[in-house]
Amino acid sequence: MNKLLEVKNLKKYYKVGKNQVLKAVDNVSFTIYQGETLGLVGESGCGKSTTGRTIIRLSEATEGEVIYQGKNVHKLNRKESKAISKKMQMVFQDPYASLNPRMIVRDIIAEGLDIHGMYKGKERNEKVYDLLETVGLNPMHANYYAHEFSGGQRQRIGIARALSLQPEFIIADEPISALDVSVQAQIVNLMMDLQKKQNLTYLFISHDLSMVRLISDRIGVMYLGNMMELTTSEKLYSKPLHPYTMALLDAIPVPDPDIESQKEKIQLYGEIPSPTNPPPGCVFQTRCLYAKPDCFLEKPILKEIEPQHFVACHLYSKTALRQRKEKGEQFYKFIDRYGKKEINEHIVSWEN
Amino acid sequence: MELLLDVNNLSITFKSKEKTVHAVRNVSFHVNKGEVLAIVGESGCGKSVTAKSIMRLLPEKTGRIMDGSIMFDGKEITTMNKKELVKYRGDRIGMVFQDPMSSLNPTMTVGDQIAEGLMIHKGYKKKKAREKAIELIRQVRIANPVHCCTKYPHQLSGGMRQRIVIAMALICEPDLLIADEPTTALDVTIQAEILNLLKELQEKMGMAIIIITHDLGVVAKFSDRVNVMYAGEIVERGTLREIFYHPQHPYTLGLLKSIPKLDHDFCEKLAVIEGSPPDLSILPKGCAFSERCSHAMDVCDQYHPEQFDQSSTHQVSCWLTDSRASRAPRVYSITH
Numbered sequence: 288m289n290k291l292l293e294v295k296n297l298k299k300y301y302k303v304g305k306n307q308v309l310k311a312v313d314n315v316s317f318t319i320y321q322g323e324t325l326g327l328v329g330e331s332g333c334g335k336s337t338t339g340r341t342i343i344r345l346s347e348a349t350e351g352e353v354i355y356q357g358k359n360v361h362k363l364n365r366k367e368s369k370a371i372s373k374k375m376q377m378v379f380q381d382p383y384a385s386l387n388p389r390m391i392v393r394d395i396i397a398e399g400l401d402i403h404g405m406y407k408g409k410e411r412n413e414k415v416y417d418l419l420e421t422v423g424l425n426p427m428h429a430n431y432y433a434h435e436f437s438g439g440q441r442q443r444i445g446i447a448r449a450l451s452l453q454p455e456f457i458i459a460d461e462p463i464s465a466l467d468v469s470v471q472a473q474i475v476n477l478m479m480d481l482q483k484k485q486n487l488t489y490l491f492i493s494h495d496l497s498m499v500r501l502i503s504d505r506i507g508v509m510y511l512g513n514m515m516e517l518t519t520s521e522k523l524y525s526k527p528l529h530p531y532t533m534a535l536l537d538a539i540p541v542p543d544p545d546i547e548s549q550k551e552k553i554q555l556y557g558e559i560p561s562p563t564n565p566p567p568g569c570v571f572q573t574r575c576l577y578a579k580p581d582c583f584l585e586k587p588i589l590k591e592i593e594p595q596h597f598v599a600c601h602l603y604s605k606t607a608l609r610q611r612k613e614k615g616e617q618f619y620k621f622i623d624r625y626g627k628k629e630i631n632e633h634i635v636s637w638e639n
Numbered sequence: 640m641e642l643l644l645d646v647n648n649l650s651i652t653f654k655s656k657e658k659t660v661h662a663v664r665n666v667s668f669h670v671n672k673g674e675v676l677a678i679v680g681e682s683g684c685g686k687s688v689t690a691k692s693i694m695r696l697l698p699e700k701t702g703r704i705m706d707g708s709i710m711f712d713g714k715e716i717t718t719m720n721k722k723e724l725v726k727y728r729g730d731r732i733g734m735v736f737q738d739p740m741s742s743l744n745p746t747m748t749v750g751d752q753i754a755e756g757l758m759i760h761k762g763y764k765k766k767k768a769r770e771k772a773i774e775l776i777r778q779v780r781i782a783n784p785v786h787c788c789t790k791y792p793h794q795l796s797g798g799m800r801q802r803i804v805i806a807m808a809l810i811c812e813p814d815l816l817i818a819d820e821p822t823t824a825l826d827v828t829i830q831a832e833i834l835n836l837l838k839e840l841q842e843k844m845g846m847a848i849i850i851i852t853h854d855l856g857v858v859a860k861f862s863d864r865v866n867v868m869y870a871g872e873i874v875e876r877g878t879l880r881e882i883f884y885h886p887q888h889p890y891t892l893g894l895l896k897s898i899p900k901l902d903h904d905f906c907e908k909l910a911v912i913e914g915s916p917p918d919l920s921i922l923p924k925g926c927a928f929s930e931r932c933s934h935a936m937d938v939c940d941q942y943h944p945e946q947f948d949q950s951s952t953h954q955v956s957c958w959l960t961d962s963r964a965s966r967a968p969r970v971y972s973i974t975h
Contacts, residue, residue, distance in 0.1 A: 330826040331797075437915055467681045468853050472897040472909035479908065494826060497899040501909065538831040540856030542898050544879050547859045555828040558796055 288320040291456060291488050292342070297351035299334070299341050307563045311337040313512040314351075316589070319456075324482065324489040326503030326520065328496055328535075330559060334512040335492045336380075339458045342490070343375050344368070355456070373403060376449035380461035382441035386433035392419075392444055393429040399451045418447040423477060439470035446477065450485070458490045463498060475502055496539055500524055505595075508532050511562055511570040514589055517597040528598045531555075531571050569601065577602060640671040643815060643847050644693070649707035651688055651697065658920040662688045664871040666707075670815065675841065675848045677858040677879075679894070680868035683916060686851045689868075690817050693849075694734055695724055712814065730760040733808030737820035739800035743792040749803045750776075750788030756810045775806045779836060798829035805833070809840060816841070818850045822857065834861055855898055859883060864952070867891045870916050870927035877953035887955040889932050926958065934959055 299312040312334040319325045327335045341348050344360055353360040355371060363371060376399075379385035386395055396415050400406050406414050416426035422443040433441060442462060449457055459478070463471040479502060481487060493499045499506060500520050507517040508531065516529040527533045534555040541547050557574050560566055566573050569582040581601045589599040601607060651663040663685040670676050678686045691697050693709055695716060709716040711727060719727070736742040744752055753775060754768035763771070769788070776784035779802040792800055801821065808816055818837065822830040838861060841848055850861060858865055858879070865882040867875040867890065875888040886892045896910035914931040917923055926932070929939035938958050947960040958964055 330828060439915070468855075469681060469894065469897045469912045470915075472899075472911045473913075476908050476911060496827070501899050535828060538827040540831070540834070540854065540860040542855040542859050542883070542895065542900065544859045544883050547856075556832070558798055558829070 288323070290318055291321045291356065292319040292490075293352075293354040294318070294338075294342065295352040295354065297338065297341060297353065298349045299337050299346065300349045303563055309563045310512050310565060311562060312341065313565075315509070315512070315514050316351075317507055317514065317517060319488060319490060321455075322482075322486055322488055323504040324491050324502050326499035326506040327490065327492045327509060328494060328499050328506060329509035330535075331494065332511075332559060332562065333509040334562075335494075335509050336460050338509070339377070339460050339490060339492050343372075343377055343458055345377075369403070373452045374455045376452065376454040376457050378442075378445050378449050378457060378459040378462045381465050382438055382445055383465070385445055386441055388433055391430055391432055395433065395444060396429075396448050396451055399448065403452065405452070414451070418451055421450065421481070422447045437470075438466050439473055442466060442474055443477065446474075446481070450481070453485070454487070456488045456490070458492070460492045461494070462491075464493065464495065471498065478502065496536065508535065511559060511565055513570055513599065514597075515571065515599050517589065519595055522593075522596055528592060528596065528603060529571075529600050530575050530577050530602070534574075534576075569599075640674070642669055643672045643712060644670040644849075645708075645710040646689075646693070647708045647710070649689065649692065649709065650705045651685070651692055652703055652705050653701050654703070655701065660920045661922055662702075662871055662919060663692070664922075666868075666871075666873055668866055668873060668876065670847050670849060672814070673841075673845050673847055674864065675850060675862040677862035677865045678849065678851045678868060679853065679855065679858055679865060681853060681916060683919075684868045685871040685919075686868050687819055690734075690819050690849060690851050693817060694728055694732060695719070696734075725759075729756050729808075729813075730811045731813050732815045732817065733811065733813035735801075735804050735808045735816065735818040735821045737823055739797060739804050739824065740792065742804055743800060745792055748789050748791055749795070753788075753803065753807050753810055756807065760811050772806070772810065775810055776803070778840070779803075779806045779809075780832075797825055798833070801825060801829075801833055802836070805837065805840075809844070812844055812846070814846055816846055816848045818848060820852055821850070823852070823854070830857075837861075855883075855895065867894070870923075871919055872927065872956065874928065874957070875953075875955045877949070881950070881953045885949075885953075887949055887953070887960055888928075888957045889934050889959070890928050893931075926956075936964065938964075 295316050297312055297315045301309040301311055303309045315338060317325070327338065329335050337346070340346050342353050348361055355375065358371065360371060393415050396418055397411055400411060400414060415429055419426050419428060424440065424443055433444065436444065463474050466474060475498060478489070482489060491499060491502055503520045505518065506520045506523045508515045508529065510531050516523065516527065516532045523532065524536065527536055538555065555574050560573055568584050569587050572578045572582045575582065579601065587599045587601050589597050592598050592603045646669065647667050649663055649666045653660045653662055666689060678689065680686050688697070692704055693716065704717050711732065716727065743749065750769060750772050753772040754765065757763040757768040757771055758765065773784045773788055776787055781787050781799060781802055795803065821837070822833050825833065834857065837848070852858060862879055864878050865876065866873050867882065867888065869890050875882065875886070875891045882891060883895065886895055893910065893912040897912060899909060912931055917927055917930065925940045925942055926944050929935040932939065936958060944956045944958045946954050946956050948954055949960070
């Protein structure tokens, strides 16, 4: 697989008040391969949207590199960055706020084409009709204003706009969270179709873990500006390693009364600490059920524990794993979430 | 089971200059003491309007209860004057709104806001009301309630605010709590905590809850009975198990299929209900769902479906369940 985008030690700090710094994204690194979908999940305020916006340079990074096909996106001159913006596009969260209410759909979709001077006159119109059909709208809709559409239709217009320049990479920042359940499914299906047809690569940002699972090949879990776990979606849901991921998965209410009533509660208590004043050591230590002395002192680094499975947690440090092996004890119980209703024993343990 | 709330043939319309929207049409349901009823549906299906009408919170100028009755504990709510209403609103019926930021007063401390209800309804003095407020803040599991009491809404996080809103609704120990999308604005982890909290308090206080939501996961976790609403009508009602394991209405089935489950195959497409809900200013002649329904028959376009009993607790408004509809594919008997 070819690397399409590489994010290296990305940091985005905001100055708040006099001497406070808000670390929205703190030292995040990951790679996106050509043709895949990387999901980014986490609670609100965990920095997932900031990561997306910083990649596409809607906000400047404080530190770190974003390398797109060998070029550092943040060090390009104006001409080069215009060229790269053709390849990278974004779909926004709120389809009500992200479309200009004073423009007709034709001009909204063709705005990118106009900026890059790509099509004119009749060709431009045809391109717009084409795009509208691709996203499942009627070409007749080109002369309407955004307010005449429902939420799902508006999000389709947003997607058509993102597709207009034939990009390779699309950042979708919570594209479905403002929509109704039945419409969410429509939009996710559309995005999956488009990916196949046009060979797109997605960065799919969402807080809805069950939707992310459907569309993503790999998923990164963020917490308080840090990447906690990064692995394939299959592994993440069947064998999550980080205590935060486990708790997060467990918190999703399952639309099945039987499973729901049998569920063992791995609950998270308390709230996310303020990002202006993150706890020392591991950022999750304040809510972690398994925090041990190490966690208060040292910040865990994202490491590859198994092939393709990265975790930032002291429970999987070399010493902890070795001690577990020596003692050969302590199993962690985790409910099999695949509807089999059995309790799987994880072959994962730690020192007491 | 003792009947607490009985809504009969409720119809609500909204009038504007251009058109009249029939937001709720001929809706009947009841809530027994101490049970949890869920009302599910897409946005615009009339579920929030129904809830607001029970509290008589509809905008007076435009929204009007055209027909029907709402009986709460034997008293008619629709014809009450303001004085009588005060005895019910906030006292015997509490309400939790969706957006915790806009349902709190930004210029009052949260302690005062919680205590206000006691002072108005129960005639408590300020000091005593405040003590009770602090007690309740502790019950909704906020650390350091005495300190929290003196804070303003903007100083609290979303989860904390929603807990305050819940405390406010519960302060007079209502018989009925109406929770209108209580967790939609919150993160999953906070959502789980708030739902557990509500359930716990419900069992402790023995109150009834009407929970309005579009999240079927929340419904499965929380409720005893379910009403499914579509285009201003209740299309199917039943117990939790009846709705989830034996859905009879194609809309309920579609709704259940369109949510991703954690055992869904990777990269497999979701089932989708094509199209969108009808415009409620132009009433359809037959079934409102027939346009989107893959099993629609001729009769569906022409005649409004009757209500068919599946069991004493399970009713469906769909022609497919009529005994004459033998041609209809029995897809809906599939349990998933």
